[in-house]
Every structure is written in structure tokens, then in C-alpha cells.
Amino acid sequence: MDLDAFPEVDALLNRLGFGAFDRTSVSAPVGRNHAWSGRTASGRRVFVKHLVGAEPDIRARMRRMLAFEHFVGTVSELTGHVPALLGHDEDAGLVAFEHIEAESGAELMVDETFSEELAFTVGQKIGALHAASPAGEMDDTLPALPDPRLLHALPLATYNELSFAELEAWRLMQQDAALREGLENLRKWEDEAPRVPSHCDFRVDQLLLVDGGTPVIADWEEFRLADPARDVGAFAGEWLYRSVLDIVTNRGDGDVQFPDVELTHEQVLSRGAEKIERLLPLIRQFWRGYLTRRAADPGFGARATAFAGWHLLDRLVAGAAQAQRLSGIERAAAGIGRGALITPHRFAIVLGFEAAS
Known part of the structure; x- marks a missing residue:
């Protein structure tokens, strides 16, 4: 501009x-x-x-x-x-x-240099944020998304502005009764959860690494009193999404060559499991760091896992805004997000949140 x-x-x-x-x-x-x-x-x-x-x-x-x-x-x-x-x-x-001269967490993610030590430190900082006492006048309204009402119908003004791929993404979600129920449950859990100071728009591209590795957390436009599981789930969701994107790359494969032919369904599932397993230590270290600053409340793990699932669906819609059609890999990410949102207690075990479920 x-x-x-x-x-x-x-x-x-x-x-x-x-x-x-x-x-x-x-x-x-x-x-x-x-x-x-x-x-x-x-x-x-x-x-x-x-x-x-x-x-x-x-x-x-x-x-x-x-x-x-x-x-x-x-x-x-x-x-x-x-x-x-x-x-x-x-x-x-x-x-x-x-002005901050820094690398972003998103750059480290792509370069595969986002360390477990950094994940632990960031978890500590988010835990300290959530453990702090509120000060002054703070917004306590629920964030706009996820909104289960959008899985029943989109406002006309929104509908008229969407691309074909975005409409396709919303159509997939709106036809899914189990997903609608999962979102309604998440909103109910969130409404009943403790409200603490929270970022509410936490992503790795909002992490800036300065002075050789000191994390700076930016973009506090959505800051408010909210369910702390939202921020933890967003961090986990970032790495779940990255792992799905990596299915069609040779990142983390060592000397193994990526197949020249189109992947079969079984290969997609196998590679997806391998990619997720490779990145899970970052989520678990973040969680360990978090627990050094704040104890989890009852049900935290299930809520955080459901928010991680929503994060993948949110990325589906955001990505669709830049495309004409949904890709197979985006649909795969949405499928994992759907599973985490609908059955969070099962997925919490995978993410390491089971003790707080």
C-alpha cells in the first residue's frame, strides 16, 4: 500500500x-x-x-x-x-x-530448524501468559470463530464474496452432521471453561526469533480473557497441518527418494503417520514447557485437541481463498482436523494431552 x-x-x-x-x-x-x-x-x-x-x-x-x-x-x-x-x-x-530484526517461526518450520528447546520455551511463555492475573479492562467476549451457525448457513454478504474453492470447503463442512455437533460441543466447552488472558490468534508466523533465539510473540489484536486451550490447540494444529503438507514432500525422509508416481491411499496414510510422528516432539515439548507455568484445568486436553482440529479446518478455508479448487492434501488435512474435533479424547493421547483430558 x-x-x-x-x-x-x-x-x-x-x-x-x-x-x-x-x-x-x-x-x-x-x-x-x-x-x-x-x-x-x-x-x-x-x-x-x-x-x-x-x-x-x-x-x-x-x-x-x-x-x-x-x-x-x-x-x-x-x-x-x-x-x-x-x-x-x-x-x-x-x-x-x-522494528525487530528476526526470523519468524514459520521460516524455522519450513527450514526444519524449529527446535524442541524453542518449543519448550514458547510453551513456558504461553503458560506464563495464561497464569497471569487479569489487569485493567479486558475483552471477555468469545472469539468469532469457530461459529457452529456457519455450518448451517452462510450470511448472504459472505456467500457473495467467496471463491469457488471456499464455497466447496464450506459445503463439505455443512454436509457433515458429526462435524456440526463437534463444533457445537467445542463452543459449549469453551463457554464453560476458565477465562484467562489469551492471545487467541496464536500461530508460528507470529513468533519472531531475535538475539540468537529469544522468542517474541507478536500480533495481539485478538487478546482477551478466553479459554487457554485455544492457544495451546492452535500451536498443536500448526504442526499437524505442517505434517500433512509434508506427505507430498521428502522433508524428513533422509536419503529416501520421494516416489515418482501418484501416491496410493495406503501410502498417503502411511506417510501421514510418519510425518505426524516426526513432528509430535515439538508439540509435546511445548506442552511440557506450558505445564511448568500453569496447571491444566479439567477437560483442558480434550478442548485443546478440539481446537487443534478446528485449526486445520480453519486453514482449509483460508487456503481455499487463494485457490480455485481444493487440493487432495488440503482435504486430507481437513479430515485429520475433523477427527480431532469430533473425537478429541482419542486424539489427545496422540498429542500428549491425555493427562489433561
Whole structure:
């Protein structure tokens, strides 16, 4: 997005005393919001985000980010593990952060350098977040998704904006009575679960690794009091999804050559089991780290597993927005997500959550 179309950005940076962006240094990371990263006239490197969406939604996200800034100052263990907010313009929907030179957790995932030690540390930080006492005024509404009502019917405005692949994804889910029941159960469990400070949009691409491996957790727009199992399930879901994507690659296969022919159904199942088994230690180390900071409440494991299942279905819909048709591998990921959501007590054993089920 052209920075010159948003004079409010330089106005904010000038008010903060940094001076306007040096246009020759600015890059614009891709995301759901407008964002710019670069050097200002004073030499300060900053990252500025302009929230995009309907006005009420922007206001709510801004309130949650500012609530997080008030809250995080009370949690010493998160010091240095979240981006430093430099300033904001609530009316313009702008927030400015200290620029961070870092690798993302998503890059480490793809490069196969996301270590068990890192997973353990991240689990500790999420556990510390969940164990902290609320501070100030915090949103306690349920996050928008998953919404079981969407498995009965989509709003007309949403329907009219969807691609063919997205409609195909929703059609698959809407025709699945067991899945609808599983989502309704999850929403009921979530509504009855303890509410603690939670990220609520936790993914590995929101992990930034700085100073040789210190994890920084970014993007707190959905922060609120919520079921802590949501964040734990999202982390597990990220690795389940990665394992399914790897079925059609030779990642982790060592010297074994990927077959030149199309995989049979039996080969897909076999390779899928191998890929999941290879990445499970990361989920289990995250969980061990988490338990050093917060004890699991009754039913936590089943809820976390169901949220992991929902994460795969959510990725199905998100991926469909970028495609014309659903691929077989996306359907496979959705199938695993469906199983985890419908029978979470069984899948909790696989993920290592059984003691908290």
C-alpha cells in the first residue's frame, strides 16, 4: 500500500519525535492490515501497522491491543518477549512498534530448524501468559470463530464474496452432521471453561526469533480473557497441518527418494503417520514447557485437541481463498482436523494431552 496515501503515518511518527519515514528504506510486509517497516528521519527503525476492516471491528481490535499493553506490564516473564509499542493513533487505526530484526517461526518450520528447546520455551511463555492475573479492562467476549451457525448457513454478504474453492470447503463442512455437533460441543466447552488472558490468534508466523533465539510473540489484536486451550490447540494444529503438507514432500525422509508416481491411499496414510510422528516432539515439548507455568484445568486436553482440529479446518478455508479448487492434501488435512474435533479424547493421547483430558 502506497505510504503517501496515508499521511497520518508520518504525522504519528512526527508526534512521537522520530520524524517521517525515509521512503528509500521502507518495505511493506504483506498481511491482512497495511504495514510499513523502515527508518525514520531520526534514524529510528520502526514498524507501523494500519488496521483494516469495518470501523467497529477496528475499534475493538485497537482496544484489545491497548488493553494488552496495560496488562503485559504486570507480567515480568513476558518482558522482552513481546514487541515494544512506541505509540498509537486510535482515530486513524495506527500503531507503531520498535522494528525487530528476526526470523519468524514459520521460516524455522519450513527450514526444519524449529527446535524442541524453542518449543519448550514458547510453551513456558504461553503458560506464563495464561497464569497471569487479569489487569485493567479486558475483552471477555468469545472469539468469532469457530461459529457452529456457519455450518448451517452462510450470511448472504459472505456467500457473495467467496471463491469457488471456499464455497466447496464450506459445503463439505455443512454436509457433515458429526462435524456440526463437534463444533457445537467445542463452543459449549469453551463457554464453560476458565477465562484467562489469551492471545487467541496464536500461530508460528507470529513468533519472531531475535538475539540468537529469544522468542517474541507478536500480533495481539485478538487478546482477551478466553479459554487457554485455544492457544495451546492452535500451536498443536500448526504442526499437524505442517505434517500433512509434508506427505507430498521428502522433508524428513533422509536419503529416501520421494516416489515418482501418484501416491496410493495406503501410502498417503502411511506417510501421514510418519510425518505426524516426526513432528509430535515439538508439540509435546511445548506442552511440557506450558505445564511448568500453569496447571491444566479439567477437560483442558480434550478442548485443546478440539481446537487443534478446528485449526486445520480453519486453514482449509483460508487456503481455499487463494485457490480455485481444493487440493487432495488440503482435504486430507481437513479430515485429520475433523477427527480431532469430533473425537478429541482419542486424539489427545496422540498429542500428549491425555493427562489433561
